[in-house]
Amino acid sequence: MAQAVATEARLGWRERISATPYFLLAPAIVALAAVSVYPLFYGIRASLEQYRYGREVGFAGLDNYRAVYHDETFWEALRVTLKFVVLAVTIETVLGLLLALLVARELRFAGSIRVGLILPMTIAPVVVGVIWRLLYASDIGVVNPLFSALGLEEPDVLAHTTSAFVGLVVVDVWEWTPLLFLILLAGVQGLPQEPLEAARVDGAGTMRVFFDHMLPLLRPVLLVAIVLRTIDAIGTFDQVFVLTRGGPGTATQLISIYGYNTAFRFSQYGQAAAMLLSLLAFMSILMVVAIRLMRRAAFGVESEA
Amino acid sequence: MRSAAPRIGLYSLLVGILLLTLFPFWWMIVTSLKRPVDIFAGVALWPQETTLDNYRVLFEQHHFRAFLVNSITIVAVSVGISLVLGTLAAYALTRFRLRLGLNDSALVGSLLVRMLPAILLVIPLYIVLSKYQLLDTRLGLILVYAGLNTSFVVWLMQSFLDEIPREIEEAALVDGDSRLSALRRVVLPLAAPGIAATDLQRHHDVQRLPACPHAHLDARRADRAGRCLDADREDPDRVGAHGRGRRRRGAADRDLRVDRAAPLRPRPHARGGQIMARAAVMEAPGRMTVASFPDPEPAPGAVVLRMQYSGICGTDKHTWRGETVQYAGTEHEHSTPFPIICGHENVGLIEAIGPGEPPVDEAGRPLAVGDRVVPAPNVTCGRCFFCVGGHPYYLCERLEDYGNSLSSARAPHLFGGWAELLYLLPRTRVFRVPDELPSELAALTEVMAVTHGLDRAQRAGDSVVVLGVGPLGLMHLAKAELLGAGTIVAVDVLPERLEHAAGFGADLLLGLGETTPEERAERVRAATVGVGADVVVNCSGRPEPFDEALELVRAGGTVIEAGAFVDLGPIPVNPHRIVAKGLTVLGIGGEVLEQYGPSLRLLARHRNRLPFAGAITHRVGLTGVADALELSQTGAAMKVLVEPAAS
Numbered sequence: 001m002a003q004a005v006a007t008e009a010r011l012g013w014r015e016r017i018s019a020t021p022y023f024l025l026a027p028a029i030v031a032l033a034a035v036s037v038y039p040l041f042y043g044i045r046a047s048l049e050q051y052r053y054g055r056e057v058g059f060a061g062l063d064n065y066r067a068v069y070h071d072e073t074f075w076e077a078l079r080v081t082l083k084f085v086v087l088a089v090t091i092e093t094v095l096g097l098l099l100a101l102l103v104a105r106e107l108r109f110a111g112s113i114r115v116g117l118i119l120p121m122t123i124a125p126v127v128v129g130v131i132w133r134l135l136y137a138s139d140i141g142v143v144n145p146l147f148s149a150l151g152l153e154e155p156d157v158l159a160h161t162t163s164a165f166v167g168l169v170v171v172d173v174w175e176w177t178p179l180l181f182l183i184l185l186a187g188v189q190g191l192p193q194e195p196l197e198a199a200r201v202d203g204a205g206t207m208r209v210f211f212d213h214m215l216p217l218l219r220p221v222l223l224v225a226i227v228l229r230t231i232d233a234i235g236t237f238d239q240v241f242v243l244t245r246g247g248p249g250t251a252t253q254l255i256s257i258y259g260y261n262t263a264f265r266f267s268q269y270g271q272a273a274a275m276l277l278s279l280l281a282f283m284s285i286l287m288v289v290a291i292r293l294m295r296r297a298a299f300g301v302e303s304e305a
Numbered sequence: 306m307r308s309a310a311p312r313i314g315l316y317s318l319l320v321g322i323l324l325l326t327l328f329p330f331w332w333m334i335v336t337s338l339k340r341p342v343d344i345f346a347g348v349a350l351w352p353q354e355t356t357l358d359n360y361r362v363l364f365e366q367h368h369f370r371a372f373l374v375n376s377i378t379i380v381a382v383s384v385g386i387s388l389v390l391g392t393l394a395a396y397a398l399t400r401f402r403l404r405l406g407l408n409d410s411a412l413v414g415s416l417l418v419r420m421l422p423a424i425l426l427v428i429p430l431y432i433v434l435s436k437y438q439l440l441d442t443r444l445g446l447i448l449v450y451a452g453l454n455t456s457f458v459v460w461l462m463q464s465f466l467d468e469i470p471r472e473i474e475e476a477a478l479v480d481g482d483s484r485l486s487a488l489r490r491v492v493l494p495l496a497a498p499g500i501a502a503t504d505l506q507r508h509h510d511v512q513r514l515p516a517c518p519h520a521h522l523d524a525r526r527a528d529r530a531g532r533c534l535d536a537d538r539e540d541p542d543r544v545g546a547h548g549r550g551r552r553r554r555g556a557a558d559r560d561l562r563v564d565r566a567a568p569l570r571p572r573p574h575a576r577g578g579q580i581m582a583r584a585a586v587m588e589a590p591g592r593m594t595v596a597s598f599p600d601p602e603p604a605p606g607a608v609v610l611r612m613q614y615s616g617i618c619g620t621d622k623h624t625w626r627g628e629t630v631q632y633a634g635t636e637h638e639h640s641t642p643f644p645i646i647c648g649h650e651n652v653g654l655i656e657a658i659g660p661g662e663p664p665v666d667e668a669g670r671p672l673a674v675g676d677r678v679v680p681a682p683n684v685t686c687g688r689c690f691f692c693v694g695g696h697p698y699y700l701c702e703r704l705e706d707y708g709n710s711l712s713s714a715r716a717p718h719l720f721g722g723w724a725e726l727l728y729l730l731p732r733t734r735v736f737r738v739p740d741e742l743p744s745e746l747a748a749l750t751e752v753m754a755v756t757h758g759l760d761r762a763q764r765a766g767d768s769v770v771v772l773g774v775g776p777l778g779l780m781h782l783a784k785a786e787l788l789g790a791g792t793i794v795a796v797d798v799l800p801e802r803l804e805h806a807a808g809f810g811a812d813l814l815l816g817l818g819e820t821t822p823e824e825r826a827e828r829v830r831a832a833t834v835g836v837g838a839d840v841v842v843n844c845s846g847r848p849e850p851f852d853e854a855l856e857l858v859r860a861g862g863t864v865i866e867a868g869a870f871v872d873l874g875p876i877p878v879n880p881h882r883i884v885a886k887g888l889t890v891l892g893i894g895g896e897v898l899e900q901y902g903p904s905l906r907l908l909a910r911h912r913n914r915l916p917f918a919g920a921i922t923h924r925v926g927l928t929g930v931a932d933a934l935e936l937s938q939t940g941a942a943m944k945v946l947v948e949p950a951a952s
Binding site: 022024038263280 | 315318319322323326327329330332333336344345347348386387390391393394396397398401403407411414415417418421423424425426427428429430431432433448449451452453455456459
């Protein structure tokens with residue numbers, strides 16, 4: 001009893017000097033706000049301004065947004081982005097899951113194998129771009145000789161629209177399958193063994209066990225992985241910037257690249273801000289939906305368990 | 306169930322996957338250990354002859370150490386700051402119950418910051434940084450990184466601190482060691498240069514080190530070269546293709562994009578004819594081809610320049626159209642000899658210097674390999690009346706002129722800037738580019754150096770009319786603005802160009818299509834207290850506007866004729882008007898040597914103040930030159946740069 005009173009007294013003392021934590025917190029909040037909230041509001045303001053050669057020349061109202069939505073290239077960039085994200089994330093998820101299943105068992109050198117497999121995601125995206133530029137280069141690369149060795153036409157990957165797009169998807173898959181693998185490996189290793197064993201005992205084949213029992217159990221972690229990766233993939237920039245800069249033509253011009261070009265090549269800061277804020281709105285909606293889905297999935301599993 | 310065969314199958318599958326995953330790394334490492342000749346010799350999974358030369362060159366010639374120091378400084382300081390801020394915040398969040406649900410919202414907020422794609426923040430950050438003069442500085446980068454990383458630190462430290470029960474908080478100090486190692490694991494991922502790196506990493510020193518190479522594969526080999534690479538690639542782009550979204554997707558632009566994606570071209574190391582340098586050769590008016598020439602060995606006093614950028618000048622457009630008579634009526638009147646490698650607005654890195662005493666820069670400092678320089682396009686004899694008398698150097702009686710008078714038929718052939726290498730004859734004046742000036746802007750130096758007419762004619766507060774606002778006109782606008790003009794008027798037939806002129810501060814824009822000469826005179830008078838302009842500059846490259854210049858200028862004013870570099874024939878002029886109005890007429894036959902240093906410094910200082918970068922609308926590789934010449938005669942293009950290393 002006395003102790004409880006003492007505790008309360010101590011807490012009360014803490015409450016009284018509770019300015020301390022706010023002082024501790026303030027610098028971080030200021031720093032975070034300085035690089036996120038402030039730029040964001042600045043961006044919103046910029047999206048309402050008219051720019052000419054990087055100079056504000058007046059209030060534009062919603063003109064920038066109108067210009068963006070009437071810009072065929074914006075929609076094309078959005079289509080390219082969606083195509084890229086859907087394709088890359090799907091492939092990464094499937095491959096990551098397969099790899100996770102393959103590695104989630106007792107293996108010799110399990111540690112080294114895992115390290116080797118996740119190496120691509122540990123290096124800076126810019127460097128990933130450089131590495132693949134070396135591989136794709138038509139005169140000193142590996143891809144062209146490989147194709148001609150197989151008796152196929154040399155693809156000159158980055159020089160043609162379709163192959164450049166595919167080439168970028170390949171790079172993304174190479175770089176980010178490891179992330180999916182890593183998350184899903186944790187998921188697979190954390191699966192309760194009893195229901196799976198029970199199903200096997202009941203005579204279910206490997207496929208049946210996987211699709212009917214394993215996959216539902218993996219659903220929450222799969223969703224988390226896919227959502228994280230999708231959000232990340234929408235913002236893909238560095239590798240594309242190094243490899244194609246959105247070309248040839250506009251074949252690989254992701255929305256991030258187009259936003260960058262609009263701002264820094266065409267000096268249309270207002271339009272770029274409008275474009276990227278629209279993208280942010282779109283992503284926020286996506287995030288909200290995803291979080292809803294995740295919650296539902298998580299509860300679903302809980303009720304099953 | 307655990308028989309050997311499936312196990313072997315499993316392991317070989319895993320080995321196969323591992324090989325696929327790791328091969329790109331292997332290829333990068335192997336390439337870094339190959340000699341340049343071997344790199345081209347075909348696919349070899351093992352270096353034919355292992356060499357560490359590339360690394361040596363990286364450190365010795367490419368200022369790699371400076372990049373490394375930059376990276377380490379920026380990472381260390383920004384991570385240090387964010388660790389302190391983040392840890393304090395995390396401590397507050399885990400140890401105290403805060404009002405307003407701050408505990409949760411602060412955490413969620415910091416996570417959200419982490420999830421925002423950096424490209425969303427880059428544009429506002431760029432604008433903000435430029436506002437506080439923090440672009441191109443380490444400090445700016447450090448602040449941005451420190452802020453962004455703080456979210457990560459808060460989030461991680463919070464979970465670390467959460468694990469430490471309060472009761473044993475003191476005991477946790479003993480635990481310090483393992484926390485530290487955890488911290489190390491936090492710090493490392495922070496070091497990864499993210500997208501903000503690509504965009505904001507323009508810090509002074511990266512910029513400054515000219516060796517950061519477009520064409521130099523060597524520098525790209527080691528990991529961290531990515532930093533160098535993206536700084537180098539990033540800046541060109543900021544000043545790169547301009548012009549508005551919808552207009553720029555022409556055929557030439559498509560070419561340009563393909564060029565960008567084209568393979569890296571390594572720097573030839575071997576000398577003496579073994580390795581070839583490519584050049585865009587104009588064989589005749591309207592006929593362009595890409596040819597290779599032997600890598601030249603510089604004679605004593607000569608310099609070989611590895612070209613970064615070469616501008617396409619109005620003169621080149623005339624040459625392309627077959628209008629080739631220059632300096633008519635002077636000692637060195639000539640008609641452009643074909644075949645010719647054009648390109649006289651050049652910037653590049655010194656690749657080799659002839660034996661003996663090295664040439665010097667503007668300040669008399671000896672030049673060295675790796676220096677980033679702008680060469681003067683004219684070479685004088687130093688012995689004629691005009692040279693000896695200190696007259697503008699283009700008056701030299703035996704003038705040689707890169708890209709204009711020197712045919713590529715003559716050895717060592719590489720006498721123009723639209724080539725991977727440029728051979729600079731002895732006596733060529735060479736100027737160091739200020740560290741903070743990006744190379745593509747340095748390509749504007751020659752044009753800027755032509756504006757010396759304004760230095761003579763204009764005083765602060767003067768009204769200046771520029772007729773024809775192509776690149777030369779724009780530089781005149783810039784000079785007029787920076788010299789403190791009171792009123793600036795731009796006249797052109799192309800609305801796109803007038804829009805550029807507005808960016809350079811022109812107060813009044815007059816379209817030739819929308820106004821009659823009388824209306825223009827009226828508008829100019831209205832803008833100049835009713836008397837006409839103090840200075841009128843004809844930059845149109847056409848003779849006709851000269852007459853209009855005489856009309857627009859006020860009595861006692863100055864008309865500068867700077868555009869008629871190529872003889873396009875006479876127009877009728879009434880000399881009485883010159884007399885009656887007491888006019889001064891300045892003929893500007895090109896840039897003067899004294900203007901190079903000032904022009905470079907002016908461009909460097911005001912590079913962010915005036916939209917110089919915007920004046921560069923396109924960049925093309927050597928194969929795109931012909932299209933670019935056509936394009937540069939339309940409204941879609943202003944200054945077009947040839948980037949010989951690009952394709």
